[in-house]
Amino acid sequence: MKLTTTLMASTALVVAAGSAFADDHAKMADSMTVVSWGGAYQKSQQNAYTIPYAEKHDGLEVIWDESSAEAVAKLRAMDEAGSVTWDVVDVVAADALRLCDEGLAIEIDPEKDLAAAPDGTSAEEDFGELLVGDCFIPQIVYSTTFGYRTDMVPEGADAPSQICDVFDLEKYPGKRALEKRPINNVEWALLCDGVAKEDVYDVLATEEGQQQALDKLATIKDEVIWWSAGADTPQLLADGEVFMGSTYNGRLFAAIEEQKQPIGMMWDAQVFDLDGWIIPANLPEDRLKRAMDFVKFATDTQRLADQAKYISYGPARASSAPLVGQHAELGIDMAPHMPTDPNNAANTFLYNYEFWADYRDDIDAKFQAWLAQ
């Protein structure tokens, strides 16, 4: 083992020394920095992607960095400093779009850079419309949705099941946890203020529509605890600080199934969002090759299905869905816990990237001013 590594290393040296002839055969870097979110999600990525990948590529060192939350700002700073230290970065689709806009991520050709499905369906078709922007390689579908304390449901009332129950303080008194940003909240508010689902973004593009959404939110403002980290809501629910709250469905799954908290899921009007990889721009040749090779491996049909064994997020490929099996430790079927399961996806939203790229700063300014009132 040791001998082979040494041999390989010395071969690499020889090749590197005389590699003027062979750009195409340039060696892949033998270390790779992968950036993700930490916690259970990163763990699922290690189990499904990097551990199997490292088994195939002897001597590869994988370094993890839990900086995805500030990925855009950090990549921009690295780019300005002229030294990008990350190779593969896990980001939400909105950030991927932004990185692409800023020229901080490389463009991806799905046909060439991504693996086709086992049945031969091309990657482009397999990912379908989840290929948002030119740089984003989708990985999972997650959703932002509501959980509630089953033991705090008022006597005589049914468990909340409609998004508008969030805004119904008479029927369901108690504190709510909402994310401290306008995205999702304003859509839900409009939906419960009589705006048809297909009109939501048209309405939101107007001053009046934005005000309407804030006015609707104002009806429950006194009862809201605003969260900024995904772990907040499950904790608030577990502590009994709130009756219901929005968060990522995987977090609720963990609280319900793994920690056995008395929490129920409310899938109505869940907002789908995507998470996936981008590869930073301006990487040296060897690191770029390694990153491309890894991403191609990590987003093939089987790998995406594997990740669902560890966390209840839906694989981004259509061809992966039938392969989703049981939870690796709990042994329960994962399919019913996927946000994409037909039973859960009766009424859903897909995060509107275009709209929020345009209106995020504007509505956020108004939202923050409204919060501070």
Next chain:
Amino acid sequence: MADTTQSGPMLAADGSPLKRSLSRTLRRQKLRALLLIAPLLIFVLVTFIIPIVSMLFRSVENQIVSHTLPQTVEALQEWDPNSGEPPDEAVYQALFFDMFKAAEAKRHTQVGNRLNYEQPGLSSMFRGTGRSLDDMGEEFEDALVDIDPSFKTSEFWFELLSGEGADSFLKDRRAKLAAMAGESMRGDIGFAPSAKALELLPATTEAYTDFAIWTAIVEEDVVAEERPWEAVYAGLGVDLRSAEVVQQIASYDGPGAAALKAAVANIDQLPQESFRDMFAESDEDWLDTEGWRTMALYSPDYTTGYFLNSVDLQKTIEGVEARPETQQIYIKLFIRTLYMSLIITGACILLGYPVAWILANLPLRTANVLMILVLLPFWTSLLVRTSAWKVLLQQQGVINEILVWLGFVDDANRLIIMNNATGTIIAMTHILLPFMILPLYSVMKTIPPTYLRAAKSLGATNWTAFWRVYFPQSVPGIGAGSILVFILSIGYYITPEIVGGTDGVFISNRIAYHISSSLNWGLAAALGTILLLVVLALYWCYDRIVGIDNVKLGG
């Protein structure tokens, strides 16, 4: 022997003037001293001064618009923003060529994002139109190739436009491209534009020169072998719209004359649509004057816009005016930050003074043990400490549970001491307390106990002795502690973010948001600069009122 009776300058032993000799010695000493501190000086400069200067610069810098869309900005000068009409064709034409290059460099989306901070919608307008630029150019390309297949070949264009005599033009194009792409465009490109071609086909030559520079330097390809950009075809299309050019082509007999003449002959086959219409087709908001007004407003290299935004004002064509009330937030946050920092500083003085007094008056051994307790919080991470406060302060938390158990608080009306200003004040007072205790302690340590004895022997009661004699001497410690705590608390954002809810967050939370989420670094820099100025102003006031000599961190 030196003549000692001479008048004139004093001489050193070697005959050189004494003054010069002295200054040489002194200079050498100074130089040596400078060398000794050079590493530190450089370190401070690099890690401290430069970031601040760069922040100040970023808060007014706005070169991205004029660098990315230079010709558009120039053409836009002619437009009257108050006309109510979108700008004329020249602007759209300039925009096409600017944006085409910007799209090659992937800079057009950055301009879009920059302008989107000022007017929502521009981001997707730029991004969307960026994708249809190729299509716009292709219309010209297809038509020209249909007319004469030689338009398709790379050699045709190279021969048509190669020549000499336009060195300054080439230099100018290089500079413009370099400014746009943010990288150097120096180096051999294997192409020199011909002065004649420039005169005959200005738009074509310009587009092709840009293409040549880009291809050779950025793509590292051979210019003569590459198919030109669609923009070059569009350039020819534009040139052919001029009657003068058409006329001159008739008498032209240089390279590619046949193809050009064929194009002139079939001029009606070329797209006749104006660029304005093409842009409108791609996104009808290009006809909206609001977007153009924003572009005109933010076209100068430097802008006060970020600073105006930071104080809830906005720039408009008519001048500076207040932001709509629904968007006003920064002034409120600045005031809240200062006000709450003052409360936190006050709370730290109240809690820290007795502790420091006890520490200073205990035997050294006991004091050291207690000092470790004071410093203990420094050993745990800020996040852990703040999260611990969450457990204590929340409605189902430890403090509320105890109060309910003791019967001070009704179970149904538990205190709300978190997710509001109270939570921020409690948690931050705890976190910043050591910064008050340490300077207080070290100053109190230096006040000899004889002063109190002297005061008492002179007839002062314990309180008078403390208040008139001890307290004034501990003021430098309070000053130093207050400055530390106040300045630290003004810049805090993690703790307010976690326990501050909505009315306990600071201006720094917004700065952090603009740095890491909205990426509006210019606004973040302006907010940061204002914060820095406020701190400096307060420091100045402090110096005026109390005197900065009156601040001691110890001994």
Next chain:
Amino acid sequence: MLDSQSSDAFVAFERVQKSYDGEILVVKDLNLSIPKGEFLTMLGPSGSGKTTCLMMLAGFETATHGKILLDGVSINNIPPHKRGIGMVFQNYALFPHMTVAENLSFPLEVRKLGKSDREAKVKRALDMVQMGDFGGRRPAQLSGGQQQRIALARALVFEPELVLMDEPLGALDKQLREHMQFEITNLAHDLGITTVYVTHDQTEALTMSDRVAVFDDGRIQQIDAPDVLYESPKNSFVAQFIGENNTLVGTVKEIKGEIALVELDDGELIDCKPVNVSAVGDRTLVSIRPERVEFDKNRLKKGTHTIKAEVLEFIYMGDIFRTRLRVAGNDNFVIKSRNAPDQVRLTPGETIEIGWLPEDCRALDAP
């Protein structure tokens, strides 16, 4: 040996003891009375208990046992600020954040005096110490001697009847110290206030005081006027502590009234005044002041015992000559002689005969 309790005592310590740790007594059974207007100095080596006594009087330490009376009233339970005692501290303890005038005004303010009253008194106090122009200065802008004067003025400005001074001149150079000694004494006598002064400098004690209490080991060893203390020390500690002193060790051979015959250890006989010896055969330490030793036979009384001495060293000191001798095995026997025109200058190596008046040679307790 100790003062009897007199009814006119202004300050009195009655059987006062002090212990800090419950094991060692720092002050042992102190009895002392100070009449009104007296300038009393507490003199002693460090750790002798003199400062503790002063602090008990000032009220900063409490007596473990016994009573302290001020003007006939027990002040054991009166807090320091109500005792009305002026005090000058070792390092002056002038308040650095106040001007000189504010420092002086402070005791008047806490006594709630009116503004004009205060100003008049401050001015008078400053004039008293010749510092009238310095009212607006800060202590840090003054020299050591000036600070000293201000500290004195502050201690006197509220017209206390008793002033305590804790080594107030310790930080000054010699010349200034001598000058201040003179001034303080004059001021205290002019104002007629009672002063308790603590020092470890015996010259200071001798030149300034009406009486000096010599402290050692938590007790007063002797309390007397300076001249008595110098010339008639009651025990060997006082004799050695005050002034320069030659000592010889021997055994009492015979006591005849005011004369004791002492046989030194090398067999020589000398005449002494018995002070602390009572019986023949007692070991004794004989003490003779250097300036009372004679070597000119003409000046010695007839019949005086003389002994041999070898000159070891001659030091010219200007006003006096100082000659070191070897006497009865003691290499450090010093004599001082006035620099007069007819004075003999001894040369090292010379052997001479020395002698003294019996009353100048005091036979004390052997240590």
